[in-house]
Amino acid sequence: MADTSRDDEPGLRARLVEQLPGVPGSRLPSVGVHTGELKLSTRGDADMVDITDGVQRIVGSAGADGGMATVFVRGSTAAITTMEHEPGNVADLQEVLDRVIPTRGEYEHNRLNHDTNSHAHQRASIIGPSEAIPVAGGRLALGTWQQIVLIDFDDRPRDRTVTVQVIS
Numbered sequence: 499m500a501d502t503s504r505d506d507e508p509g510l511r512a513r514l515v516e517q518l519p520g521v522p523g524s525r526l527p528s529v530g531v532h533t534g535e536l537k538l539s540t541r542g543d544a545d546m547v548d549i550t551d552g553v554q555r556i557v558g559s560a561g562a563d564g565g566m567a568t569v570f571v572r573g574s575t576a577a578i579t580t581m582e583h584e585p586g587n588v589a590d591l592q593e594v595l596d597r598v599i600p601t602r603g604e605y606e607h608n609r610l611n612h613d614t615n616s617h618a619h620q621r622a623s624i625i626g627p628s629e630a631i632p633v634a635g636g637r638l639a640l641g642t643w644q645q646i647v648l649i650d651f652d653d654r655p656r657d658r659t660v661t662v663q664v665i666s
């Protein structure tokens with residue numbers, strides 16, 4: 499087994515704190531996959547919904563002590579990120595996005611498709627549809643002031659499905 503202590507490597511401060519049990523020549527530990535879904539309705543227009551409790555419920559039902567939870571929203575006008583979900587941050591992030599990617603503009607997607615939501619597509623692509631969060635001790639390894647948030651950028655209310663996949 500490789501030596502995992504890297505303190506002798508200058509500049510490398512990362513260090514394994516836990517390691518999968520394994521003996522050379524033995525079979526790898528089996529991997530479990532548990533998939534759950536959250537269904538929710540949003541108001542659209544950069545509605546930011548804290549989904550941490552729902553994700554944690556699925557992680558809990560997976561019965562995994564350690565592993566990785568991927569949180570993914572289907573669709574091209576919504577995104578998943580983490581933030582301190584409180585009214586100030588919600589207003590500030592909405593304002594930043596309005597400045598960087600305004601709702602109105604000369605958008606090709608709108609022109610070519612007679613659509614109105616190109617800003618929603620662009621915001622969703624830049625923030626991204628998923629986050630991968632470590633699971634430790636059966637819980638999401640989030641900071642105290644860090645929530646998992648679904649942002650719906652579409653310009654109308656939507657029903658959304660968030661897939662949570664736990665690999666342990």
Ligand code: ZN
Pocket residue numbers: 607613614615616619
């Ligand atoms: Zn569109």
